[in-house]
Amino acid sequence: MQLLDGKLLSAQIKGEIAAEVAQIKAEGGKTPHLVAILVGNAGRSETYVASKMKSCEEVGMHSTLIRFEDDVTEEELLAKVQAVNENPDMDGLIVQLPLPPHINPDRVMEAIAPAKDVDGFHPINIGRMAKGLPAYVSATPQGILEMLKRYQIETSGKHCVVVGRSQIVGLPMSILMQRNDYPGNCTVTLTHSKTQNLAEICRSADILIAALGRPGFIKADMVKEGAVVIDVGLEKVADPTKKSGFALRGDVDFDAVAPKAGYITPVPGGVGLMTICSLMQNTVKAARREVYAD
Numbered sequence: 001m002q003l004l005d006g007k008l009l010s011a012q013i014k015g016e017i018a019a020e021v022a023q024i025k026a027e028g029g030k031t032p033h034l035v036a037i038l039v040g041n042a043g044r045s046e047t048y049v050a051s052k053m054k055s056c057e058e059v060g061m062h063s064t065l066i067r068f069e070d071d072v073t074e075e076e077l078l079a080k081v082q083a084v085n086e087n088p089d090m091d092g093l094i095v096q097l098p099l100p101p102h103i104n105p106d107r108v109m110e111a112i113a114p115a116k117d118v119d120g121f122h123p124i125n126i127g128r129m130a131k132g133l134p135a136y137v138s139a140t141p142q143g144i145l146e147m148l149k150r151y152q153i154e155t156s157g158k159h160c161v162v163v164g165r166s167q168i169v170g171l172p173m174s175i176l177m178q179r180n181d182y183p184g185n186c187t188v189t190l191t192h193s194k195t196q197n198l199a200e201i202c203r204s205a206d207i208l209i210a211a212l213g214r215p216g217f218i219k220a221d222m223v224k225e226g227a228v229v230i231d232v233g234l235e236k237v238a239d240p241t242k243k244s245g246f247a248l249r250g251d252v253d254f255d256a257v258a259p260k261a262g263y264i265t266p267v268p269g270g271v272g273l274m275t276i277c278s279l280m281q282n283t284v285k286a287a288r289r290e291v292y293a294d
């Protein structure tokens with residue numbers, strides 16, 4: 001079994017981004033600028049946004065955090081999105097999810113200018129990605145592709161099973177793994193809560209991507225010997241053995257599955273860290289106007 005080490009890769013990638021940003025600056029170009037909007041403080045959103053801001057600083061990029069209380073109205077939020085859209089100094093904009101229940105996330109995502117949508121959640125970016133056109137690809141799927149590439153994992157002709165059909169991970173991942181490119185050219189099965197014979201389908205996977213948000217759901221008897229196992233889950237679970245009283249767990253029962261897997265991502269230290277790197281990479285692209293020209 002080989003560990004797919006997100007910590008190691010993200011340190012490498014951040015070094016590469018820092019070098020690219022330094023070069024842009026040396027050539028008199030514009031410093032990439034990421035704006036994050038955080039509404040309230042649901043779950044671990046505060047931690048994730050803080051990590052995004054810190055990463056920008058580490059690679060020499062500008063960042064701005066805009067905070068709203070939980071009771072912000074959708075109109076107020078949309079007005080701020082519009083203001084960032086119109087600000088030429090701001091290259092990329094993300095709105096941290098989840099949003100409070102009174103705000104429609106689809107309406108907010110659609111309000112972000114596609115050229116600044118570095119999360120790749122706007123329907124135009126999802127559609128362009130599906131058609132294989134230049135687009136911002138959502139950060140977690142892009143981070144997984146980067147991981148497969150950097151560990152030179154063969155994907156062509158393999159059976160890739162994606163567990164979970166979320167719009168930000170499962171669905172885009174299934175589209176990306178079937179495209180005629182590397183990583184890709186897989187035969188893909190996208191599974192979800194209504195899928196029958198899930199364990200059997202998972203057992204037939206050469207590449208198993210678990211993104212359903214249920215800690216420890218993927219057990220050893222659901223995994224083929226030698227499979228590549230990618231764990232997107234990240235949940236806080238009670239753990240009395242820890243000083244904090246909790247631990248972070250993925251969707252895969254790591255201790256049971258690891259001895260059977262060919263490659264496996266740890267949680268934490270796997271896919272989550274790659275997500276932040278992809279966001280940085282997309283923001284550099286946005287500053288360079290690589291995906292959408294002015």
Ligand SMILES: Nc1nc2c(c(=O)[nH]1)N[C@@H](CN(C=O)c1ccc(C(=O)N[C@@H](CCC(=O)O)C(=O)O)cc1)CN2
Nearest residue numbers: 044048094095096097098119139268269270272273275
């Ligand atoms: N606007 C967005 N909202 C959300 C996204 C997203 O891509 N865009 N994805 C997730 C959360 N997420 C990014 O925002 C995210 C999740 C995990 C990590 C990460 O670094 N994980 C570390 C552990 C960190 C910790 O909790 O201590 C790891 O896996 O090692 C970064 C970003 C939902 N919302």
